[in-house]
Amino acid sequence: MIDANRTLRALGRATIGAACALGGLAGCAADPRQDYSFRPTYRTDVQSIAVPVFRNDSFEFGLESRLTAAVLQELRRTTPWKVVGQDAAQTVLTGTITRVELQRLSLTQTTGLSEELAVRVTVNFGWVDRRTGQVLEQRRDFTGVGTFIPARGVSERIESGQNEAIAVLARDIVAELRGDW
Numbered sequence: 001m002i003d004a005n006r007t008l009r010a011l012g013r014a015t016i017g018a019a020c021a022l023g024g025l026a027g028c029a030a031d032p033r034q035d036y037s038f039r040p041t042y043r044t045d046v047q048s049i050a051v052p053v054f055r056n057d058s059f060e061f062g063l064e065s066r067l068t069a070a071v072l073q074e075l076r077r078t079t080p081w082k083v084v085g086q087d088a089a090q091t092v093l094t095g096t097i098t099r100v101e102l103q104r105l106s107l108t109q110t111t112g113l114s115e116e117l118a119v120r121v122t123v124n125f126g127w128v129d130r131r132t133g134q135v136l137e138q139r140r141d142f143t144g145v146g147t148f149i150p151a152r153g154v155s156e157r158i159e160s161g162q163n164e165a166i167a168v169l170a171r172d173i174v175a176e177l178r179g180d181w
Contacts, residue, residue, distance in 0.1 A: 042178055048082045049081045050091070052086060054097055060100040060162070095173070099122040117150060119162050121146075123144075142172070145165055
C-alpha cells in the first residue's frame with residue numbers, strides 16, 4: 001500500500017510536469033514580439049562567414065590582429081556559421097579600428113597621478129552578403145572599453161585594458177550580427 005501511494009504521487013507529479021511543458025509549448029508564438037519564440041537568433045540563410053584582418057587606422061600597433069582573432073573565436077563559439085576563407089564564404093565581415101583613446105578614471109590623492117585608466121577602442125564594421133552584394137549590417141563608431149590600473153602596487157600594463165576592450169568589442173560585434181527578434 002505504501003509503495004502504491006508513492007507510485008501514484010510520482011505519476012501525478014510527472015503528469016503535472018508534462019502538462020506544464022505542453023502548455024508552455026502551446027503558448028509560444030512564431031512572432032517573438034507576441035510571446036516566447038524558439039526560432040534561432042542568428043540568420044538561417046547564412047552558412048559561412050569570412051573575416052579578413054581588420055584595418056588599423058590608429059597608432060596602436062597589433063590591435064587589428066588581436067581584434068580579428070577575438071571576433072573569429074566569438075563567431076566559432078556562439079554562432080552556427082562556419083568560418084571559412086574569403087573566396088568560399090557566403091558573407092564577409094570587414095572592419096577598421098578608427099581610434100584608440102585613453103581616459104583617466106581616477107587619480108591618487110597623494111600624488112595626482114592616474115590611478116585607473118580606460119582604453120576606448122572604436123571601430124567601423126560592415127557585413128556583406130557576397131551572393132547578392134547586400135549590406136546585412138553596418139556600424140560606425142562602435143566602441144568597446146576596458147580598464148586597467150597602472151598605479152603602484154598593481155601596475156597593470158595597458159595591454160590588459162586593451163584585451164578587455166577587444167573582448168567586449170568582439171562579443172558586441174558578433175551580437176550585432178543576430179537576426180531581427
